[in-house]
Structure formats: C-alpha cells, structure tokens
Amino acid sequence: xxTIKETINNxxxxxxxxxxxxxxxxxxxxxxxxxxxxxxxxxxxxxxxTVEIELIKKxxxxxxxxxxxxxxxxxEDKINDKFxxxxxxxxxxxxxxxxxxxxxxxxIHSFNSFPHSAGIxxxxxxxxxxxxxxxxxxxxxxxxxxxxxFYQLASHLARLGSGSASRSLYxxxxxxxxxxxxxxxxxxYAVEINDIHPVFQEMKDAIIIVDDEPKKVSSSKGHALMNExxxxxxxxxxxxxxxxxxxxxxxxxDINGFIRLCESEALTxxxxxxxxxxxxxLMKSNTIExxxxxxSFREETQIxxxxxxxxxxxxxxxxxxxxxxxxENFIINHLQKISLNVLFDEEGNGxxxxx
Ligand code: PMV
Numbered sequence: 001x002x003t004i005k006e007t008i009n010n011x012x013x014x015x016x017x018x019x020x021x022x023x024x025x026x027x028x029x030x031x032x033x034x035x036x037x038x039x040x041x042x043x044x045x046x047x048x049x050t051v052e053i054e055l056i057k058k059x060x061x062x063x064x065x066x067x068x069x070x071x072x073x074x075x076e077d078k079i080n081d082k083f084x085x086x087x088x089x090x091x092x093x094x095x096x097x098x099x100x101x102x103x104x105x106x107x108i109h110s111f112n113s114f115p116h117s118a119g120i121x122x123x124x125x126x127x128x129x130x131x132x133x134x135x136x137x138x139x140x141x142x143x144x145x146x147x148x149x150f151y152q153l154a155s156h157l158a159r160l161g162s163g164s165a166s167r168s169l170y171x172x173x174x175x176x177x178x179x180x181x182x183x184x185x186x187x188x189y190a191v192e193i194n195d196i197h198p199v200f201q202e203m204k205d206a207i208i209i210v211d212d213e214p215k216k217v218s219s220s221k222g223h224a225l226m227n228e229x230x231x232x233x234x235x236x237x238x239x240x241x242x243x244x245x246x247x248x249x250x251x252x253x254d255i256n257g258f259i260r261l262c263e264s265e266a267l268t269x270x271x272x273x274x275x276x277x278x279x280x281x282l283m284k285s286n287t288i289e290x291x292x293x294x295x296s297f298r299e300e301t302q303i304x305x306x307x308x309x310x311x312x313x314x315x316x317x318x319x320x321x322x323x324x325x326x327x328e329n330f331i332i333n334h335l336q337k338i339s340l341n342v343l344f345d346e347e348g349n350g351x352x353x354x355x
Contacts, residue, residue: 010054010055010056010057011054011137011140011141012052012054012055012355013052013053013133013136013137013140013353013355014050014051014053014353014354015050015051015129015132015133015136015351015352015353016048016049016050016051016129016351016352016354017048017049017125017126017129017132017168017169017350017351018043018045018047018048018125018128018348018351019044019047019048019049019114019122019124019125019168020041020042020043020044020124020164020167020168021041021042021044021205021308021310021318022039022040022041022164022167022308022310023040023041023042023246023258023308024038024039024040024242024243024246024261024265025039025268025269026039026163026164026176026177026239027222027223027226027239027269027272027311028223028226028229028232028235029163029223029226032160033159033160033162033163034187034188035163036226036232037177037235037236037239037240037243038175038176038177038178038239038240038243039164039167039175039176039177039239039243040173040175040193040243040246040247041164041167041173041174042172042173042203042205042318042347043167043168043170043171043172043173043174043347043348044205044345044347044348045345045348045349046113046114046343046344046346046348047112047113047114047207047343047345048112048113048125048129048348049110049111049122049125049126049128049129050110050111050129051108051109051126051129051130051133052108052109053106053107053108053109053130053133053137054106054107055104055106055107055137056104056105056106057103057104057105058070058103058104058105069088069091069092069095069101069106070105070106071084071087071091071105071107071108072105072106072107072108073087073110074107074108074110075111076111076112077109083110083126087108087130087161090127090130090160090161091106093160094157094160097134097135097138097157098134098135098137098138099138100137100138100141108130110129110130112125114343123161123162123164123165124158124162124164124165124168125168126161126162126165127158127162127165128158128165128169128351130158131154131155131157131158131161131165132151132154132158132169132351134157135150135153135154135157136353151170151350151351152189152191154169154351155167155169155170155176155189155190156188159176159188159190163176166189166190167190168350168351169190170190170191170192170350171192171347171348171349171350172192172193172196172201172349173192173193173196173200173250174191174192174193175193175243175247176189176190176191177240177243179240179244179247181244193247193250195251196250196251197250197251197252197253198253199253199255199320199322200250200253200255200320201347202346202347203318203319203320203321203346203347204319204321204324204327204344204345204346204347205317205318205345205346205347206316206327206331206343206344206345207314207315207317207342207343207345208290208315208316208317208331208335208336208339208342209314209339209340209341209342209343210286210287210290210313210314210315210338210339210340211286211312211313211314211340212340212341215282215311215312216280216282217273217282219311222272222273222276222311225273225277225278226272226276228277229272229275229276229277230275231272231275235268235272238268242261242265245257245261246258246261249261255304255320256304258304258306259298259304259306262307262308262318263306263308266307266308266309267309269311270282270283270309273311282312282313283309283313286338286339287309287313287314287315289338290307290315290338290339291307291315293334293335294306294307294317297330303319303323303326303327304319304320304323305317305318305319305323305327305330306318306319317331317335321346
C-alpha cells in the first residue's frame with residue numbers, strides 16, 4: 001500500500017498567529033530556551049503574523065541530499081536571509097517533529113499585520129505561526145486528530161524558536177513556566193489561564209510607537225546579561241511570586257492590584273537592563289513623558305488604565321473594555337501627538353487556520 005506521503009505531491013497550509021504582551025516578564029534563560037522564571041501574558045488580536053507554507057516534493061535526483069533542509073523564505077514577498085537562517089537552524093534542531101522535510105522542500109511566505117517598522121517584536125507571532133503550521137502538516141500527513149495536545153506541542157516548538165512565542169498559541173491569558181497552582185504548567189510550553197474575572201475579559205491594549213529604530217541591544221543579549229546579573233536570583237524569585245499573585249488577581253478582578261503589578265513589572269524589566277554589566281537604556285524621553293501622562297490621567301479620572309513595556313521604548317496602554325471611549329479619546333488627544341503611530345489592539349483568540 002502506498003503511504004499518504006507518496007500520494008501527495010504538493011501540500012499547502014496557511015495559519016495566522018498573534019503576538020502577545022507579557023504582564024509578568026520573561027527575562028533570563030537557560031539552554032534550550034528554558035526560562036529562569038515563569039511569565040504570564042495577554043495574547044493580542046490584530047498584531048499577528050500570517051504564514052503560507054507550501055511543500056514541494058524533492059525530485060528523486062535531489063534525494064541524495066534529503067537530510068538537508070531546503071527552504072525558500074519570503075517576508076512580505078522579499079527574500080530575508082537573516083530570518084531564513086534562524087528558521088533553518090530551528091528546523092534542523094527539531095527535524096524529528098517534521099520528518100517530511102526529508103522528502104519535501106519548503107516554501108514559506110510570511111506577512112505581518114503591523115507595519116514593518118512598528119517596533120513590535122515579531123518573532124513571537126512568526127515562530128508561533130511557523131510552528132503551528134508545520135505541526136499541522138505533520139498531523140495531516142500522519143492522519144492524526146488535532147486534540148488539545150496539538151497546541152501544547154505547537155507551544156513547545158514555538159518556545160524553541162523564540163521563548164515568548166510559546167504564549168501566543170492560546171487565547172487570552174497564557175502562563176509559561178511552572179506554577180504549583182496551575183496543573184499541567186511547564187517550562188517547556190505555555191498553558192491557557194481560564195479563570196478570568198469579567199473586568200479582565202476582552203482587555204484593550206493600545207500600542208504607542210515612540211520609536212521604530214532597530215534596538216541597539218537585542219533581547220538575546222539582554223537575556224544573556226542576566227547570567228551574571230547581581231540581582232538575578234531575587235528577580236527570578238520575584239517574577240515567580242508575581243505570577244502566582246497575578247493568577248489570583250485575574251480570578252478575583254482586583255484591578256488596582258493588576259495596575260500595580262503590571263507597571264512595576266515593566267519598570268523592573270528596564271531596571272534589570274539599566275543594572276546589567278554592560279548597562280543600557282532602551283526607554284526614550286517620550287516613553288517617560290507618556291508614562292507621566294498616563295499617571296496624571298489616572299489620578300484625575302480614577303479610570304483604571306496602566307502601561308507596560310516590552311524590551312524597547314514603545315508603550316502598551318492596557319484598559320478594561322468598559323473604559324474604551326474615555327481612554328481612546330485621551331490617547332488620541334494627548335499621546336498620539338508625541339508618538340509615531342498608535343495601534344489599537346485587544347485580547348485575541350490565538351492562532352487561526354486559514355486554509
Ligand atoms: O522571546 P524573546 O527571547 O524575544 O524575549 C522576550 C522578552 C520580553 O518581551 C522582554 C518579555 C516577555 O516575557 O515577552
């Protein structure tokens with residue numbers, strides 16, 4: 001009997017996967033992208049990567065090189081050799097999950113929904129989308145049902161591509177790392193946090209782009225600087241405690257507790273950068289200006305709005321959906337003037353299969 005692989009010549013799939021914003025930050029890692037502390041994020045909706053993947057059967061005379069990964073990678077219709085090398089390395093290290101790559105050459109077209117220079121970390125959505133799409137092909141060729149373990153395995157693979165990508169495979173809030181209160185939590189993959197109070201459901205996130213220049217210090221370098229960091233052990237302990245605290249805040253609806261924890265996490269992440277050896281600073285003057293404006297607005301209106309930061313100068317403004325009009329008017333009238341762009345995003349549902 002012919003195997004399914006022999007009967008199919010060309011296979012095509014397309015998936016989209018959103019980015020996510022960490023509330024408790026992952027900063028510091030061991031080998032194989034194992035995090036030094038647990039982290040908890042909100043999956044976004046509009047900021048996402050779409051990948052179209054095509055498998056083309058290698059010709060028989062190419063079979064002699066069938067150990068070799070054959071990849072054509074296009075980002076926004078242009079060849080991107082830097083990211084291609086990163087994907088090849090990822091595929092080589094994880095070939096056991098994608099055995100068909102011995103027989104098939106791979107063509108990947110990747111598109112981001114957000115502007116190229118928006119300063120949004122795209123590796124989380126990119127590795128989320130690539131992992132889920134390639135695993136979908138593994139399941140389809142092996143005639144395997146997609147169950148809950150499918151997303152867990154996709155999250156595991158995404159983590160090996162880019163740590164924070166592990167959290168993009170789920171809707172809403174996702175935890176990556178061990179937590180004694182969450183069964184099945186793991187440092188190998190993320191899990192969804194389900195017990196969420198209505199105040200945190202359909203949470204809004206406006207991304208204020210302050211600067212769109214490439215970062216002077218990459219996240220990989222920043223993680224590495226945590227290895228010799230004088231405050232590292234206390235920081236890892238603090239983040240693990242905060243993950244537990246945040247799980248309880250999300251359950252009880254303690255919005256003021258959320259605001260305090262969320263802003264302190266952002267400032268602590270940047271404090272780690274400022275106290276690394278070598279030290280560095282990614283915030284810009286308008287980052288600080290916007291933080292002060294958010295604090296004044298909150299004090300004057302008592303509206304529960306807060307900020308967080310990624311490893312960069314741009315600000316994520318987080319607010320419950322019930323305050324959408326007031327906060328968005330404030331952003332448009334005050335923050336937009338001192339920023340390059342604003343992307344109004346919100347909680348999202350995780351990856352979607354397009355074809
Ligand atoms: O996934 P990486 O290696 O790009 O690290 C991301 C780290 C932060 O975005 C700063 C925090 C986080 O948990 O996403």
